[in-house]
Amino acid sequence: MTTTGAHQDATGATARTWLWWGRRRSIALDVGLGLLSAFECAWEGAAFADKTALPIPIGVLFGLIVGSVIVVRRRWPIAVVLVSIATTPAEMGYLMTIVGLYSLSASDVPRRIIATLTGMSLTATLIVSFVRVGQDVSASDLDAPGVWYVPLMSGFIAVGVTLPPVLFGLYIGARRRLMESLRERADSLEQELSxxxxxxxxxxxxxxxxxxxxxxxxxxxxxxxxxxxxxxxxxxxxxxxxxxxxxxxxxxxxxxxxxxxxxxxxxxxxxxxxxxxxxxxxxxxxxxxxxxxxxxxxxxxxxxxxxxxxxxxxxxxxxxxxxxxxxxxxxxxxxxxxxxxxxxxxxxxxxxxxxxxxxxxxxxxxxxxxxxxxxxxxxxxxxxxxxxxxxxxxxxxxxxxxxxxxxxxxxxxxxxxxxxxxxxxxxxxxxxxxxxxxx
CATH class of the missing domain: 3.30.565.10 (Histidine kinase-like ATPase, C-terminal domain)
Known part of the structure; x- marks a missing residue:
């Protein structure tokens, strides 16, 4: 990484800025998540290539490229969510979906965009879950459950994957904005006292x-x-x-x-x-x-x-x-x-x-x-x-x-x-x- 400038942190000290990361531990966290996501997507890409008769190395390479997109989640959270939605039919990128929705909700992106992308991700996950659960039920030797089983289970899966990271991201974003507002008010009060x-x-x-x-x-x-x-x-x-x-x-x-x-x-x-x-x-x-x-x-x-x-x-x-x-x-x-x-x-x-x-x-x-x-x-x-x-x-x-x-x-x-x-x-x-x- 190369430095692009410097900024002052909350204590007033000058801190080094690395691209869009403000601290080194943020770089370590995103790179670590990128490695995990790339490994997950590579594993799932190999399985997807096996199902579709594609060469397994191509599936693995595709998974590595897709999974590494999570590294830019702080700078371009919308791009990360769109990539996760696009790869949902291939049944890959669950970690990227969860982290991308959280990053999107915690950012300063307008609420209408958050709601739209959340709805798209929920719909894509619901469709894929519906198909996958239906296939599993058909391949099972057990007695067939009721007609309500497949829609209910797919709904639980879609909601469980989509809504928790969105709600948690909204909370963290609101808390961060509140802390920034309080810090600005404290600085303003300090100036007034001076x-x-x-x-x-x-x-x-x-x-x-x-x-x-x-x-x-x-x-x-x-x-x-x-x-x-x-x-x-x-x-x-x-x-x-x-x-x-x-x-x-x-x-x-x-x-x-x-x-x-x-x-x-x-x-x-x-x-x-x-x-x-x-x-x-x-x-x-x-x-x-x-x-x-x-x-x-x-x-x-x-x-x-x-x-x-x-x-x-x-x-x-x-x-x-x-x-x-x-x-x-x-x-x-x-x-x-x-x-x-x-x-x-x-x-x-x-x-x-x-x-x-x-x-x-x-x-x-x-x-x-x-x-x-x-x-x-x-x-x-x-x-x-x-x-x-x-x-x-x-x-x-x-x-x-x-x-x-x-x-x-x-x-x-x-x-x-x-x-x-x-x-x-x-x-x-x-x-x-x-x-x-x-x-």
């Missing part, structure tokens, strides 16, 4: 990135404003230390107060994160995304408990900027009321970051802070004029900028379904506006 695992990993990566962004935004909002005011006061302290000691002492006290406030807010946030991590350690080791989700939930709970800043603290926030030398006006419209903790904190952080940006980029500029309580929303706007080149000593503070302030404000507002707009004004200043829904 895709789900990849998507879960992507979602976990996204959650980790979101959590890092959230923590960075919180750190920026808590530290940037306080430290910026501290730097401004420190610069003013340096400028007036020798000229006005009393004002220097006052500025030093303000720097200390703001530093303590910054530390307090930082401790509160880190405490929430540590609490979330402690809860996770008590349960079981989990991915970073789960820790981030727990921290976010803990932060929300802390906000609901009133631990974070609120809109009511905006006036204090504006006062701190005034103490740093900034000219700030605060205008409030509408009656103040309670909002969701997330809305309260976001409104506070937007105004806080806008004031921090004025300290960094527009020292000495006048600032207008507007806060409007509307029917179903709260709006805020922080607008500063053009920077004052000779203003308040803040220009010498050299405050660094990370470029993330506006990005963080936009993310906060959009996360709550609000609207955020920022940009330069015609007068050379800058304006930050945000609108947050009530709930």
């Amino acid at each position: 895709l789900l695992a990849d998507r879960a990993e992507q979602r976990a990566q996204w959650a980790r990135t979101e959590e890092r962004t959230r923590i960075a935004r919180e750190m920026h909002d808590v530290v940037a404003h306080r430290v910026s005011l501290m730097v401004v006061h420190a610069a003013a302290l340096q400028a007036v230390a020798l000229k006005d000691p009393q004002k220097a002492v006052k500025n030093a006290a303000l720097v200390g107060d703001m530093g303590r406030q910054a530390l307090t807010e930082l401790r509160e946030m880190l405490g929430v994160l540590r609490a979330g991590e402690g809860d996770q350690r008590q349960v079981a080791p989990v991915p970073l995304a789960a820790v981030g989700a727990a921290a976010a939930a803990a932060a929300a709970a802390a906000a609901q408990a009133g631990a974070g800043p609120s809109i009511a603290d905006v006036e204090t926030l504006v006062g701190q900027s005034r103490q740093a030398g900034m000219v700030v006006e605060l205008a409030v419209q509408g009656g103040a009321r309670e909002y969701a903790p997330e809305v309260e904190q976001t409104a506070y952080r937007v105004i806080q970051e806008a004031l921090t940006n004025v300290h960094k980029h527009a020292a000495g500029a006048k600032v207008m802070v507007r806060l409007a309580h509307r029917e179903s929303e709260v709006a805020m706007q922080v607008e500063n004029g053009a920077p004052d080149a000779a203003g308040a000593g803040g220009a010498d503070a050299d405050l660094p900028s990370g470029g993330n302030g506006l990005v963080g404000m936009r993310e906060r507002v959009l996360a709550l379904g609000g609207v955020f707009v920022s940009g330069a004004t015609d007068a050379g200043g800058f304006r930050v506006s945000a609108v947050l829904p009530d709930r």
Whole structure:
């Protein structure tokens, strides 16, 4: 035998393909059946040649050729059955008939062809059996049986030779197709599970990135404003230390107060994160995304408990900027009321970051802070004029900028379904506006 290619078996390994056989044991089985069938047909061919006055070698050679056809039963089962039907009158090829009908029924041949060839084989076997049983009865010295004997016995022989291999082949074929279907479904499910695992990993990566962004935004909002005011006061302290000691002492006290406030807010946030991590350690080791989700939930709970800043603290926030030398006006419209903790904190952080940006980029500029309580929303706007080149000593503070302030404000507002707009004004200043829904 020569190889014609390769294929992958059920385990995924590459297997050698021999003509139409997938495995070597299939070759051994078919060749063995071919030898048995050839020997049977040769024996029966010799008997047939003796009855018909033909040379016995011709009958034997014919039987060998006919019997060896069974080797191609997997590739051409219809041909094997047709050959067995054609040789039925010569009373040869019983093994070929049984194996051929089984192979035909177990294959993917249409059912109408299986039924047609089975009927032809049954008819041919019935006729030959009827003639043979009739001859045996006539040659017997015993009393003649009833007229029913010959048809009944020939029917039993025909049905016994034809139907069992057909039924068994149909069962094996159905079972094979079921196994292939289950294997395909298993492969499909394995692919789906692989895709789900990849998507879960992507979602976990996204959650980790979101959590890092959230923590960075919180750190920026808590530290940037306080430290910026501290730097401004420190610069003013340096400028007036020798000229006005009393004002220097006052500025030093303000720097200390703001530093303590910054530390307090930082401790509160880190405490929430540590609490979330402690809860996770008590349960079981989990991915970073789960820790981030727990921290976010803990932060929300802390906000609901009133631990974070609120809109009511905006006036204090504006006062701190005034103490740093900034000219700030605060205008409030509408009656103040309670909002969701997330809305309260976001409104506070937007105004806080806008004031921090004025300290960094527009020292000495006048600032207008507007806060409007509307029917179903709260709006805020922080607008500063053009920077004052000779203003308040803040220009010498050299405050660094990370470029993330506006990005963080936009993310906060959009996360709550609000609207955020920022940009330069015609007068050379800058304006930050945000609108947050009530709930």
